[in-house]
Structures are given as C-alpha cells and as structure tokens.
Amino acid sequence: MVKRKGLSSLINFIGILVLFLVMRSAAANSVSMNTLFIQIGYSIIMAASLNLACGYLGELPLGHAGFMSVGAYTAAVLTTKFLPQTSAVYPLALVCGGLMAAFFAFLIGVPALRLKGDYLAIVTLGFGEIIRVLINTVFSPLTDGGKGLFGIPTYATFTDTFIVTVLCVAALYMIVRSRHGRATIAIRENDIAAESSGVNVANYKIRMFVISAFFAGIAGGIYAHQLGVLTAAKFDFNRSIDYLVMVVFGGMGSLTGSIFAGSALTIVQYLMASLVEYRQLAYALLLIVMMIFRPKGIFGRWEFSLTRLLARFIPALRGEPKNIDRLNAEAVRPDIPVYEVPADTPVLRTSHLGIRFGGLQAADNVELSLSEGEIVGLIGPNGAGKTTVFNMLTGVYQPTDGDIRFLGRSIVGMKPCEIAAVGITRTFQNIRLFKSMTVLENIEVAFQTRMHDNLADALLRTKRFRRAERGARQRALEILSVFGMQDMADQRADSLPYGMQRRLEICRALAAGPKVLLLDEPAAGMNPTETHELMETIRVIRDRFGVTILLIEHDMKLVMGICERIYVLNYGSVIAEGTPDEIRNNPEVITAYLGKNNPVNEGVGGATC
Amino acid sequence: MKPATFLITFINGLQLGSVYALIALGYTMVYGIVKLINFAHGDILMVGSYVVLFMLTTVFAAQTLLAKIIAVAAAIIFCVVLGIVIDRVAYTPLRSAPRISALITAIGVSLALQIIAQLIFGSEQIKFPAVIINETIFKIGKKPVKSLPIITCIVSVVLMLLLNLFVNKTKPGRAMRAVSEDMGAAKLMGINVNNTISLTFAIGCSLAAVGSVFYAQKVGYVKPLMGSLPGIKAFIAAVFGGIGSIPGAVLGGFVIGMLETFVNYFASEYVDAVVYGLLIVVLLVRPAGILGKPMREKV
Known part of the structure; x- marks a missing residue:
C-alpha cells in the first residue's frame, strides 16, 4: 500500500x-x-x-x-x-x-x-x-x-x-x-x-x-x-509459435514476463538473424524444457512494480493512505439483493422434476419445497441422484421434465450464472476453488453480478472503479470474518487446510448474495470437531445472511442435528419427507439404507453413527 | 467431369485418404489414451521418409527389392523407437500437468524434429526414390490406373483390419482400451500403464512410418517440413471421425482425402481453406466428431 x-x-x-x-x-x-x-x-x-x-x-x-x-x-x-x-x-x-x-x-x-x-x-x-x-x-x-x-x-x-x-x-x-x-x-x-x-x-x-x-x-x-x-x-504457424514461446518463456499470467520475453527473444532473433535454424531449435528445446522443469515460465504470475521496489528502499513511501477513512467511507460495496418472498409461496419449489441421461433416469418426479429460512436436508444412498438435483437447481444440467420455481418464477432454461444472479448459489462436493487466487479474490469473483463498474471504468481507473474495488474488498473481509478467516485473506486458496477450503467455498457462495444456498456435502472429510463447528456455522449463516439452506450430507449427526426437514432420495425419486424423527423411523428409509430383512433396527441415525 | 476422370480422381482420393487414415490412427490412439494432441506425429512421417531415403541412397548401393524391404523395416523401427523415446522424455514427465503444458511440449517436439532434419539434410527438397512398383495396371479410357494407389489402399486397409483385431481381440489391445477408459483403474488392475502407452505410441508411429513411404512416393520428394501438412490434415481427419475412435479415424481419413482430391481438381488454391472450414463446421455441429462419444464433466 x-x-x-x-x-x-x-x-x-x-x-x-x-x-x-x-x-x-x-x-x-x-x-x-x-x-x-x-x-x-x-x-x-x-x-x-x-x-x-x-x-x-x-x-x-x-x-x-x-x-x-x-x-x-x-x-x-x-x-x-x-x-x-x-x-x-x-x-x-x-x-x-x-x-x-x-x-x-x-x-x-x-x-x-x-x-x-x-x-x-x-x-x-x-x-x-x-x-x-x-x-x-x-x-x-x-x-x-x-x-x-x-x-x-x-x-x-x-x-x-x-x-x-x-x-x-x-x-x-x-x-x-x-x-x-x-x-x-x-x-x-x-x-x-x-x-x-x-x-x-x-x-x-x-x-x-x-x-x-x-x-x-x-x-x-x-x-x-x-x-x-x-x-x-x-x-x-511459426510466427504464432514465436509469440507463444514468448508467453510461455516469460510466464503465462505475467505481463512483466511478456514484456521481458518479448524484448529478450526479439533481441536474440535480431542477433541470430543469420542462424534461423539454430534459433528455432533453441526455441523448440526451450518450449520442451520449460514445460518439464519450469512450466510457469520465468516470472510465473509475478508482476514487477516500480512503486513496490522503491517503497522497499524509501520508507516514506510506505503506509496507509492519509485519507484512508474518507476512502473507506466512500467505498461502494457490492449490492446485497433484497428478496421479496410472496406470502404462502415457497422460496424454492420443484414439481415433477426429472432428468434422463440416455437410458438412465437419474432423477424422476422430484418434488421439493423450501420455505423461507428453513434448513433442509437432502439425503440418500450413494448414487441416489442428490447432486444431480443440485445440478438441475443451479442450471448445470437442464432437466428433461418438470419445473423449478424460485420465488414463484420458473428458472428452468437459465444458465448457471443467471441462476446465481437470481439468487441460488452452491458449493461443490469435490471442492472447486480458484486455486491460484487468494482467499480474498475467490470471494471477490462472486461479487460479479453485484458490481456495476464496467470495462471502461477499469481501463481508465475511474472513481467508480476504485470505489467499487475498495467496497468489494471490505465486503469480502466482512464475510471472511464471519468464519474467522480474515487473517487468511491474502493466502493462496490451495494453501488452506481442507476444512478451511470447504468454508471458503461457503463464503464464496454467500458472497453472491443468494436467497437459497445449496451445500453439497459440506462436512465431507471433516473430523468430528470440525463438523460440530460447521453445524454452528450453518445456523449462523442462516440467521446472519437470511438464506434458506438445502444441504446434501452423509453425516447423519449433522443432518439430524440441524435440519428442520429432510428429503430422502433413492434411485432418483423422493421416497420420504419429514422431520428428523419421522425420517429416522421411516421403514422405507431404513430399507433404502440398510436393505430388507436387516436385523439392525435402530433407525438411520443410530446405524450410521 | 468425365466419368474416366472422375474414376481416376476417386482412386487418387482413396490413395490420399488411406495415407491420412494411417496417420490419423496414430493421433487418435494417442489421444484416446493420454488425451494429448501429439503435434509431433506428422513429423514422425517426415522422419520415416528420410530414413527410407537415407537407406536407399547412402547405405545401399543398389535399390534391390531386398534393400527396399530393409529400408522400410528400418524406417518402421526407427520411428517406433523415436516415438517411444519422445513419449518417455517429453510427455511422461507431464502426465499429471495441465493439458496445455503437454500440448505446448508437443509443439516443441514437432519443431525440434523439423529443425534437426533441416540441420542434417538441409532445407531443400530431395527426390524420393521409387520404393513401390508404380506401373500402369489397366486403363480407363485413355487414363492409366497405376499400381501405387492400388497398393497403398490395399496395404492400408489390411493394416487397419489388423489393428482392429489387435485392439479388440488381444490382451495388450484390451489393456490399451482399459487404460484409455480409466488410467487409474487400469493401474489398479495390474496393467503396466507406461508400457501400454509406449505400445500405443509404437503402433501409431509404425503406421506413420508405413504411411510415410506411400506419402513420400506420391508427392515424389522429401523435405523437413513435409510432415506438418499431412499431419494437420490427418489430425483433422481424426477430429472429424471423432478423436479417440479408431473407426472414426479411418472414416475421417478417407473423407478428408477424397474431399481434398476433388476440391483440388476444381479449385486447387482453396484446398486448405475447404479442409479447415470442414473441420470448423464439424466441431461446431458435432464437437465429438462423427463417430465419437460426447463427454460430460462430472460436477
């Protein structure tokens, strides 16, 4: 700074x-x-x-x-x-x-x-x-x-x-x-x-x-x-390759690298003008050797900054801007959308929802309904179609049957980014973070639909741009602090421990300002202590962010502990719906999990814990 | 177009198509197994024809039948070894790297082969000796039908049938299919994945070596850059047929060869534009190719 x-x-x-x-x-x-x-x-x-x-x-x-x-x-x-x-x-x-x-x-x-x-x-x-x-x-x-x-x-x-x-x-x-x-x-x-x-x-x-x-x-x-x-x-083609070599050599993702390699290799070309073959051979070997031993190029993704360099030697340049308070006050934060939930209308409702992949009916006649502020569980044996339902709700897959209504309005046919903008976001079963970006940037990406500065603002570094950027940073830090992660803001996402990565995904999903949050196995890979903390966190999220939560989870302690209602999915169909107690004692659910004629009769919760 | 001209053009199309198919098989098999567009594959073709040239002009004094057979065998062996070495040296270290890294490496290997050939043999084209008998067999009207196109087609088709048998009916063939389906699972089932990949490269390169003889004799010369054009065309053929699919590569090879020959007859300057245009259209209409299976990423 x-x-x-x-x-x-x-x-x-x-x-x-x-x-x-x-x-x-x-x-x-x-x-x-x-x-x-x-x-x-x-x-x-x-x-x-x-x-x-x-x-x-x-x-x-x-x-x-x-x-x-x-x-x-x-x-x-x-x-x-x-x-x-x-x-x-x-x-x-x-x-x-x-x-x-x-x-x-x-x-x-x-x-x-x-x-x-x-x-x-x-x-x-x-x-x-x-x-x-x-x-x-x-x-x-x-x-x-x-x-x-x-x-x-x-x-x-x-x-x-x-x-x-x-x-x-x-x-x-x-x-x-x-x-x-x-x-x-x-x-x-x-x-x-x-x-x-x-x-x-x-x-x-x-x-x-x-x-x-x-x-x-x-x-x-x-x-x-x-x-x-x-x-x-x-x-x-060789000319295209010449430039590709420059990019690879300098570093894919570093403009400093491109400037350096663009200059250096052009000078090499100039000096070796009469030795075209040897130059090209050197290029070819350079490509291979770089990819094997230093695939990120000389500079990787590092950028040179004259100011930073000078600040290292001149202490007077360092420190926060003098007018930091005014700048912070002027910052324009990403919008937090206000959702109007019509009376007697569920926040999210599916009817006859189904999808067919070739001959496989992965989900059939799924009827879910989420009311404002609920925490609802979606459970079922492996392969029951739970994630498929999430994929349909978020537009990753297009359902072949039925309808999805969000706040009374159909969202079938929308692209995933449009659904995120409308107000449904998710996390992923197999963590999908933007690995090489910082924790903060991961969250800032999700403000995409909530910010208003355009490309021209960015090019000209207008006031609008600077205020929006500052606001995005502030809001991202706030979200992180809810999870106690504000100190990790500038770390690379993939350097976080596993449990933190799952949390970061939740932060990112919340940053988009959703009304409905879909969590796909949030506790997967967590130890009992972490799971316990997560249960608390989920409740806090619901209250602080005013979201309705649908979660897929195999950890029955978590599901039974925080979900107000549970849907059970098997072979793509909902086989049961009810409160945790009802589900625990539902004979069909027990059969789905444990098979018929099973001597164990303790119910789902007891059996899996 | 007179019927006789049409027939001759058709035969020429089959000839070019079978060469493309032979090369396309190498692309498609390697892609099927390691998901890499082996940019250097076309240059293997170039290397093969230089080996034949070298054997027939420098090693042997007279171009006897025996000398020719040894020359072709040497080309096959050289290309197979080269293919395996390239895989082990340049591609194996990048097996788990992003695909873009492997692709850039392949481009580097391709350039390196071209330039090494240029440094050894010079950049001028050299006349390629007649390896396969090319006599007139019969005439359609006044147009002669030569033996080279016919032999090219027959040999190629036989090789493709053999390859098909190999992949579908033998144990190593089954291993290849298993590795291409799921490398991790194949490894757990006791398949030596690296050897299977090497075998794939070996087969692809041997087919390219055979193709190199047919191709070099058809065009009549060799030069260091001769491999890139048929290489790219064959790649297009593989994509057209559905990359990863063996019958697709054969189909694609014949379609592209035929198309190119006929376009060449009417408007030669547009040949490349038409072929690339076809590629773009196919990718847009059916990205998985004619016989390929569409893939879906698991979320």
Missing part, C-alpha cells in the same frame, strides 16, 4: 519517461537500433495480448499471427490505398486494424469458444491457415494477393511505437487487474465454479479473446508500417 493514491501513477510515469529517453537516445543515431526497438514494441504487444488469452483465460490460441495479419493488412490497405498520404492517419489505421482483427476474433470465437481447450487450439490454428489463403485469393483485389502488398508508407517511428506499446500493455494490465480480470482468471482456474459464482463464462471468453485479437491487430499495423511490404506467408 502506497501512501498517496496519485503517487504510484507518478512514479510509473517518471519510470516510463526515463526508459523512453534512454531508449530514444540509443535509437537516435542508429537505424538498426531504431528498427530493433520497433520490433521489440510490436513483439511485446503480441506476447502480452496472447498472454491474455493464453495465460489469463487459459485457452491455447495457435493462430495469433492470423489476427496480426488481419490488423496488418487492414491498416496497410487503408494507408496505402484509401487514406490521404500523411502520417496523421496512422493512429486511425492502427485502430481500424485492431478492430478488424477483433471482428474476425468474434466471428471465429463465438462458435469456437464453446469447445474446450484442445479444440480451440485447432480451430484457431485452422483460422491462421485459412486467413492466409483468403488474403491471397478472395481479398486479393485489396491485398494484391500472392505477389505482396508494396509501397506501404513507413509511418512507424520509435516514438509512436513506444507510446502505443505502453498504452497497449497498460490497457491489458488495467483489464487484468479488475473484476473482469478476476473473472477471467477464475474461468482458467475452474470454469464450472466461475459460472456458478455468477461469471458469464461464454461472454467473458469471447470478450477476452476479442480484446486479445484487437491488440494483435494493432501490433500487425505497426509491423506493416515498419516493413513497408506485406506478404501473407509471413504470418504462418
């Missing part, structure tokens, strides 16, 4: 200015230096933008050079054939190139991003190949096809390349360090949990992919206006 808010920006500005002056004096008298610096500039933009899609979003696009070519050709065709011959149009051409690349990314991304990992890689690879064919055939009236586009005005200078590079990297940094960046990283870490926390996964994937392509298009524009000549063949 730096003492004054504007100070950090000032330090960064001075740092960049110094770098600029040093580089400019080096470039001033040397054409080759000038060329090298421009190459470094667009390489950094390429690496950093690919990092957004690859390191942060966790996809593997193999056609990044394809987007670069779209940007390069768009900008070059504009400046060469359509726009007046003056360098004043250069910025406009660059932006147009970026927009065109973004447009292509949208076309290819909308369908392709529905596919998982490997397939996206292949589709983007295919795109990279197709675009070259198209440039040489369909678009050849504009691009001059196979013979290449000549006479592009060489507008790119060191100064403007430097400025554009700084702007692009800064923009990427602002995006990554915002709630949008958190959502993106959450998708990489666990897309199902992200979606269930209210992140619109499909939307964010497209957005980030398009943004990534936009910057690649800008880099392409610089490339074209440095070289003065374009041929489609330059943007082949």
Whole structure:
C-alpha cells in the first residue's frame, strides 16, 4: 500500500519517461537500433495480448499471427490505398486494424469458444491457415494477393511505437487487474465454479479473446508500417509459435514476463538473424524444457512494480493512505439483493422434476419445497441422484421434465450464472476453488453480478472503479470474518487446510448474495470437531445472511442435528419427507439404507453413527 | 467431369485418404489414451521418409527389392523407437500437468524434429526414390490406373483390419482400451500403464512410418517440413471421425482425402481453406466428431 493514491501513477510515469529517453537516445543515431526497438514494441504487444488469452483465460490460441495479419493488412490497405498520404492517419489505421482483427476474433470465437481447450487450439490454428489463403485469393483485389502488398508508407517511428506499446500493455494490465480480470482468471482456474459464482463464462471468453485479437491487430499495423511490404506467408504457424514461446518463456499470467520475453527473444532473433535454424531449435528445446522443469515460465504470475521496489528502499513511501477513512467511507460495496418472498409461496419449489441421461433416469418426479429460512436436508444412498438435483437447481444440467420455481418464477432454461444472479448459489462436493487466487479474490469473483463498474471504468481507473474495488474488498473481509478467516485473506486458496477450503467455498457462495444456498456435502472429510463447528456455522449463516439452506450430507449427526426437514432420495425419486424423527423411523428409509430383512433396527441415525 | 476422370480422381482420393487414415490412427490412439494432441506425429512421417531415403541412397548401393524391404523395416523401427523415446522424455514427465503444458511440449517436439532434419539434410527438397512398383495396371479410357494407389489402399486397409483385431481381440489391445477408459483403474488392475502407452505410441508411429513411404512416393520428394501438412490434415481427419475412435479415424481419413482430391481438381488454391472450414463446421455441429462419444464433466 502506497501512501498517496496519485503517487504510484507518478512514479510509473517518471519510470516510463526515463526508459523512453534512454531508449530514444540509443535509437537516435542508429537505424538498426531504431528498427530493433520497433520490433521489440510490436513483439511485446503480441506476447502480452496472447498472454491474455493464453495465460489469463487459459485457452491455447495457435493462430495469433492470423489476427496480426488481419490488423496488418487492414491498416496497410487503408494507408496505402484509401487514406490521404500523411502520417496523421496512422493512429486511425492502427485502430481500424485492431478492430478488424477483433471482428474476425468474434466471428471465429463465438462458435469456437464453446469447445474446450484442445479444440480451440485447432480451430484457431485452422483460422491462421485459412486467413492466409483468403488474403491471397478472395481479398486479393485489396491485398494484391500472392505477389505482396508494396509501397506501404513507413509511418512507424520509435516514438509512436513506444507510446502505443505502453498504452497497449497498460490497457491489458488495467483489464487484468479488475473484476473482469478476476473473472477471467477464475474461468482458467475452474470454469464450472466461475459460472456458478455468477461469471458469464461464454461472454467473458469471447470478450477476452476479442480484446486479445484487437491488440494483435494493432501490433500487425505497426509491423506493416515498419516493413513497408506485406506478404501473407509471413504470418504462418511459426510466427504464432514465436509469440507463444514468448508467453510461455516469460510466464503465462505475467505481463512483466511478456514484456521481458518479448524484448529478450526479439533481441536474440535480431542477433541470430543469420542462424534461423539454430534459433528455432533453441526455441523448440526451450518450449520442451520449460514445460518439464519450469512450466510457469520465468516470472510465473509475478508482476514487477516500480512503486513496490522503491517503497522497499524509501520508507516514506510506505503506509496507509492519509485519507484512508474518507476512502473507506466512500467505498461502494457490492449490492446485497433484497428478496421479496410472496406470502404462502415457497422460496424454492420443484414439481415433477426429472432428468434422463440416455437410458438412465437419474432423477424422476422430484418434488421439493423450501420455505423461507428453513434448513433442509437432502439425503440418500450413494448414487441416489442428490447432486444431480443440485445440478438441475443451479442450471448445470437442464432437466428433461418438470419445473423449478424460485420465488414463484420458473428458472428452468437459465444458465448457471443467471441462476446465481437470481439468487441460488452452491458449493461443490469435490471442492472447486480458484486455486491460484487468494482467499480474498475467490470471494471477490462472486461479487460479479453485484458490481456495476464496467470495462471502461477499469481501463481508465475511474472513481467508480476504485470505489467499487475498495467496497468489494471490505465486503469480502466482512464475510471472511464471519468464519474467522480474515487473517487468511491474502493466502493462496490451495494453501488452506481442507476444512478451511470447504468454508471458503461457503463464503464464496454467500458472497453472491443468494436467497437459497445449496451445500453439497459440506462436512465431507471433516473430523468430528470440525463438523460440530460447521453445524454452528450453518445456523449462523442462516440467521446472519437470511438464506434458506438445502444441504446434501452423509453425516447423519449433522443432518439430524440441524435440519428442520429432510428429503430422502433413492434411485432418483423422493421416497420420504419429514422431520428428523419421522425420517429416522421411516421403514422405507431404513430399507433404502440398510436393505430388507436387516436385523439392525435402530433407525438411520443410530446405524450410521 | 468425365466419368474416366472422375474414376481416376476417386482412386487418387482413396490413395490420399488411406495415407491420412494411417496417420490419423496414430493421433487418435494417442489421444484416446493420454488425451494429448501429439503435434509431433506428422513429423514422425517426415522422419520415416528420410530414413527410407537415407537407406536407399547412402547405405545401399543398389535399390534391390531386398534393400527396399530393409529400408522400410528400418524406417518402421526407427520411428517406433523415436516415438517411444519422445513419449518417455517429453510427455511422461507431464502426465499429471495441465493439458496445455503437454500440448505446448508437443509443439516443441514437432519443431525440434523439423529443425534437426533441416540441420542434417538441409532445407531443400530431395527426390524420393521409387520404393513401390508404380506401373500402369489397366486403363480407363485413355487414363492409366497405376499400381501405387492400388497398393497403398490395399496395404492400408489390411493394416487397419489388423489393428482392429489387435485392439479388440488381444490382451495388450484390451489393456490399451482399459487404460484409455480409466488410467487409474487400469493401474489398479495390474496393467503396466507406461508400457501400454509406449505400445500405443509404437503402433501409431509404425503406421506413420508405413504411411510415410506411400506419402513420400506420391508427392515424389522429401523435405523437413513435409510432415506438418499431412499431419494437420490427418489430425483433422481424426477430429472429424471423432478423436479417440479408431473407426472414426479411418472414416475421417478417407473423407478428408477424397474431399481434398476433388476440391483440388476444381479449385486447387482453396484446398486448405475447404479442409479447415470442414473441420470448423464439424466441431461446431458435432464437437465429438462423427463417430465419437460426447463427454460430460462430472460436477
């Protein structure tokens, strides 16, 4: 934390200015230096933008050079054939190139991003190949096809390349360090949990992919206006790989890494220009060795901060901002939705709910009803369909029969992120945290649907953005303190002990501001003491957060101890419903758990404990 | 298109299709078992054809029948060993790493093979000697039907049938299927998972080596980058048929080969665009491929 808010920006500005002056004096008298610096500039933009899609979003696009070519050709065709011959149009051409690349990314991304990992890689690879064919055939009236586009005005200078590079990297940094960046990283870490926390996964994937392509298009524009000549063949698979190597080498998820690797490898390329084979061999081996021995790259996910570095040596820079109280007071917290429960209407009700997977009827005619503020148990033998019911309630699976009504309104057909926004959130049987994010960030992801700052706020670091971020942090800490976890806020989620991880999942589910909380085996793997604490916690949650709770659990002590009503599921159907006492003595339930003609006659609670 | 031209194009399509199918089998089997797109598989094809070239031009003075047989055998053995070594050195350490790491490694291996070949043999293309008899068997109208396409098809189909028998009827084949279903459970049942994976790589690479002879003779030359294009096409074939499915790879191989040959006849500059376009369409309409099974993540 730096003492004054504007100070950090000032330090960064001075740092960049110094770098600029040093580089400019080096470039001033040397054409080759000038060329090298421009190459470094667009390489950094390429690496950093690919990092957004690859390191942060966790996809593997193999056609990044394809987007670069779209940007390069768009900008070059504009400046060469359509726009007046003056360098004043250069910025406009660059932006147009970026927009065109973004447009292509949208076309290819909308369908392709529905596919998982490997397939996206292949589709983007295919795109990279197709675009070259198209440039040489369909678009050849504009691009001059196979013979290449000549006479592009060489507008790119060191100064403007430097400025554009700084702007692009800064923009990427602002995006990554915002709630949008958190959502993106959450998708990489666990897309199902992200979606269930209210992140619109499909939307964010497209957005980030398009943004990534936009910057690649800008880099392409610089490339074209440095070289003065374009041929489609330059943007082949190997070029895509060159940039991928930079991202991998620098660190997937570190813009510092992309800047470093973009510069270093471009210099290597420059020095080894006559030894192309050896350079490529070195690249190939670098990829393999990095993946085996240091898969996270040189910088991992670490980011360099000039302010932090200076603060280490200058104590005066450290400490809380002076006006911290005012800032805290001004913070805008994520909304806490107010739910109107109509009289005589259950909070959540299913009717004839069923789902069929091929020939298997996993759930059939399930009728559940939760009243305001209840704690209800859903039990049954393994494979009874309990989690399947949760998956239908949260939109992970679409039921094939029946209806789910939340506060009287049907939620069938909604996506999981929409259901989270409406007011139903959950935890998972097999913990699904965003492992490499901090405890605090895990919770902040779930504010997604409750925050109002947009991407432009994040880019410009507006007041709205800063207040929302501060508010999110405050609220996340409050939620953590309910569970006594506020001291762990800055630890990585996967460094927590198991019981704490389960609690963190509950915190995250609560952060989304739900009316109904679904807990899937919250006590699994806990020892008796932890389970006992958990029972207390669940009651506290219900009272403090005003939620209605439906929980799946095998620990009968917990179920019988806190649930006011229990549903018993077997073979996908509800076989019993009632208070813990009724369930304990229900002969059908005993049969379901223990089989027929079982001499043990103590009831479910006694038998399992 | 005249009927005679059509028939000849059809036969050429079958020829290219069987080569693609042979390569696609390697992709699909490896993917089925370790869930890795082995980007280097196309380059195994390149290596195979260089071995044959090397044997027939440098090792043997005369290209006798015996020399040819030894050359092809050497190519198969070399590729099998290479495939196993690649798996053990580059892929095995990443078995539990994120899939993206393994994929990047595979890209690295692919590049490394290409560049090593370039450093040894140079980047220019070299004429590939005739390994398989390519005489005119009969004529359709005035167009000759050569023996190379016919032999390619027959050998490929026989190999595929053998592979099918092997996978479905033998003990190692059963082990392969078990590992691809559930690696952990297979291990608990006493299957040596690493050896089974090596066997899979070995089979895939031997098929690629055989394919390399057919492919190199069809195009008439070898060069370091020759493997990437058929490699990618074969991969598309595997995806088209349903990656992980052996009949799917064969089906996909023939479809892509046939499509490419016919598009080539009408508008050669669009061949790649059409093939990639088909891939994208298939992935969008049926992501699991024609014969593949859709997979669902357990929540």
